[in-house]
Amino acid sequence: MFKAAVIKMIVLGLGETLYMTLLSTALAYLLGLPLGIILVVTEKDGIRPQRFLNRILNFIINVIRSVPFLILLVAVIPITRFIVGKIIGSSATVVPLVIAAAPFIARLVESSLKEVDKGVIEAAQSMGASPLQIITKVMLPEALPSLIVGAAIAVTTILSYSAMAGFVGGGGLGTIAINYGYYRYQNDVMFATVALLVIVVQVLQEIGTWIANLSDKRN
Amino acid sequence: MKNTKPIIRIVGLSKCFTSANGEVSALENINLEIREGEIFGIIGMSGAGKSTLVRCINFLELPTSGTVYFAGRDLAQLSRQELYKVRQSMGMIFQQFNLLMQRTALGNVCFPLEIAGVNKHEARQRAAELLDLVGLTDKADAYPAQLSGGQRQRVAIARALATNPEVLLCDEATSALDPATTRGVLSLLRDINKRLGITIVVITHEMSVIEEICQRVTIIDDGQIAETGTVEEIFSRPKSQAARRLVYPAEQQIEQIIGNRSIRIVFDGSSSFEPIIASMVLEFKHTVNILFADTKNIDGKAFGQMVIQLPETDKIADGMIAYLRGKGLTVEEVEGVV
Numbered sequence: 328m329f330k331a332a333v334i335k336m337i338v339l340g341l342g343e344t345l346y347m348t349l350l351s352t353a354l355a356y357l358l359g360l361p362l363g364i365i366l367v368v369t370e371k372d373g374i375r376p377q378r379f380l381n382r383i384l385n386f387i388i389n390v391i392r393s394v395p396f397l398i399l400l401v402a403v404i405p406i407t408r409f410i411v412g413k414i415i416g417s418s419a420t421v422v423p424l425v426i427a428a429a430p431f432i433a434r435l436v437e438s439s440l441k442e443v444d445k446g447v448i449e450a451a452q453s454m455g456a457s458p459l460q461i462i463t464k465v466m467l468p469e470a471l472p473s474l475i476v477g478a479a480i481a482v483t484t485i486l487s488y489s490a491m492a493g494f495v496g497g498g499g500l501g502t503i504a505i506n507y508g509y510y511r512y513q514n515d516v517m518f519a520t521v522a523l524l525v526i527v528v529q530v531l532q533e534i535g536t537w538i539a540n541l542s543d544k545r546n
Numbered sequence: 547m548k549n550t551k552p553i554i555r556i557v558g559l560s561k562c563f564t565s566a567n568g569e570v571s572a573l574e575n576i577n578l579e580i581r582e583g584e585i586f587g588i589i590g591m592s593g594a595g596k597s598t599l600v601r602c603i604n605f606l607e608l609p610t611s612g613t614v615y616f617a618g619r620d621l622a623q624l625s626r627q628e629l630y631k632v633r634q635s636m637g638m639i640f641q642q643f644n645l646l647m648q649r650t651a652l653g654n655v656c657f658p659l660e661i662a663g664v665n666k667h668e669a670r671q672r673a674a675e676l677l678d679l680v681g682l683t684d685k686a687d688a689y690p691a692q693l694s695g696g697q698r699q700r701v702a703i704a705r706a707l708a709t710n711p712e713v714l715l716c717d718e719a720t721s722a723l724d725p726a727t728t729r730g731v732l733s734l735l736r737d738i739n740k741r742l743g744i745t746i747v748v749i750t751h752e753m754s755v756i757e758e759i760c761q762r763v764t765i766i767d768d769g770q771i772a773e774t775g776t777v778e779e780i781f782s783r784p785k786s787q788a789a790r791r792l793v794y795p796a797e798q799q800i801e802q803i804i805g806n807r808s809i810r811i812v813f814d815g816s817s818s819f820e821p822i823i824a825s826m827v828l829e830f831k832h833t834v835n836i837l838f839a840d841t842k843n844i845d846g847k848a849f850g851q852m853v854i855q856l857p858e859t860d861k862i863a864d865g866m867i868a869y870l871r872g873k874g875l876t877v878e879e880v881e882g883v884v
């Protein structure tokens with residue numbers, strides 16, 4: 328059906344896509360997870376209310392979240408160049424992906440942690456737990472199933488963003504789909520890459536749901 | 547009993563909440579002493595401020611004014627770290643159990659030990675002993691979701707006891723349980739009190755819980771202490787309105803309406819036998835309490851006498867007396883009960 332060269336290209340593209348997606352997700356969690364925790368801890372009924380800090384963080388997160396990804400992609404080019412040394416290719420795409428995904432992940436984490444029963448936190452406080460102990464021993468473990476569901480949402484969203492980055496030379500399956508399907512009218516190649524994207528999303532989502540269920544002891 | 551030394555002393559404690567729709571005064575000038583080794587009850591209606599009070603005892607809620615002394619130490623003077631330490635000496639259990647759902651029963655009991663810095667191996671050993679104490683050895687590896695309400699509360703009790711606290715605070719610990727399970731949990735608490743000498747503070751809205759395990763009780767009504775005393779005293783001679791409401795729930799309606807003025811009405815045949823009391827009640831839209839009545843209908847005329855208790859509002863009571871006199875009856879105020 329496809330020539331060996333095309334197949335090789337698609338496989339490479341898939342590798343690039345997975346590399347971008349997984350690396351970006353990991354880095355975005357490095358930022359987003361603590362941010363989400365801080366959002367919950369510092370809110371009005373949190374375990375360490377800090378009104379001012381909470382407001383600032385909420386504002387920054389909302390601002391970044393409201394910028395369309397493609398515009399963000401272009402806007403952060405100077406930062407990308409500074410960090411990666413170039414502005415096209417999959418490594419370069421990781422930078423805007425992380426910047427866009429971190430606030431999104433912070434919100435996902437925030438909502439997962441807010442699901443934790445206030446009573447359980449109160450019980451921990453009554454035992455003399457410090458805020459740090461409450462975060463590490465109560466909030467995160469109790470919210471684990473929900474955090475994993477959130478992670479599946481995050482990784483699939485980042486995957487679709489990475490494909491979008493293909494429009495501007497972001498590398499991976501997205502770039503292949505654009506180059507062949509849009510510029511060269513080779514619809515078969517485009518369909519093949521899109522089908523691959525669909526499969527990858529399905530697999531990641533299934534894995535996420537599966538781990539989340541495994542980790543859930545509430546029923 | 548050696549019930550003399552106070553282990554918890556609440557002094558002039560008040561708590562105000564500031565919410566969107568203004569200030570709520572949840573507690574006003576609470577003074578209490580809870581003695582070492584006793585089972586002390588705090589009872590009151592819903593919204594009376596019981597939970598707020600118990601949360602002030604371990605400073606989960608900071609009092610607006612006043613303070614709490616625990617074993618002679620003023621909690622308000624402690625640093626955060628010292629407060630965390632003190633809380634390890636005060637176990638707490640809750641109506642909704644508040645177990646960690648992602649940990650097994652054993653893991654839950656280990657939790658406060660981990661917080662206190664006990665090493666894992668020792669913690670597991672101690673946790674196993676405690677599960678044994680509450681009769682749940684075979685459920686060590688079960689998750690809370692797999693346990694019944696009574697079993698969950700037992701795990702919560704084991705957990706609260708893990709750090710060898712001197713006091714156990716119980717906020718409506720049996721309110722989510724059925725009567726049989728409630729009895730089981732209460733007898734476990736009594737047992738713990740006897741065997742380990744732990745002071746227990748029981749918050750409840752059910753008089754039966756107080757009756758079952760408490761030695762002394764305080765009644766809290768609308769954020770204030772109405773009465774404090776031994777359970778026998780309060781049961782046999784409730785002094786305050788709030789106490790009477792709890793001890794004699796059936797009397798509630800009459801208690802609220804009827805004041806302490808009583809009158810004797812003499813029917814000497816000069817008035818016709820009509821439902822004069824009923825008409826009066828309808829006219830004034832306030833009920834009266836008939837304490838005594840001995841009347842006869844002779845030839846359509848009323849003879850005999852009646853003692854009734856009037857509403858507490860003086861204006862209405864005076865109005866009723868005037869109304870009866872207007873009907874040609876002899877009316878005199880009487881003191882005390884016939």
Ligand SMILES: Nc1ncnc2c1ncn2[C@@H]1O[C@H](COP(=O)(O)OP(=O)(O)OP(=O)(O)O)[C@@H](O)[C@H]1O
Pocket residue numbers: 563564565570571572590591592593594595596597598599751
């Ligand atoms: N965080 C809060 N913010 C504002 N008001 C509060 C807060 N907590 C309690 N209150 C108010 O304080 C009063 C006492 O509440 P509390 O929960 O102590 O009552 P309770 O006696 O425990 O009632 P229940 O039997 O229903 O548990 C109530 O009027 C309640 O609305």
Ligand SMILES: [Mg+2]
Pocket residue numbers: 596597598718
């Ligand atoms: Mg309550």
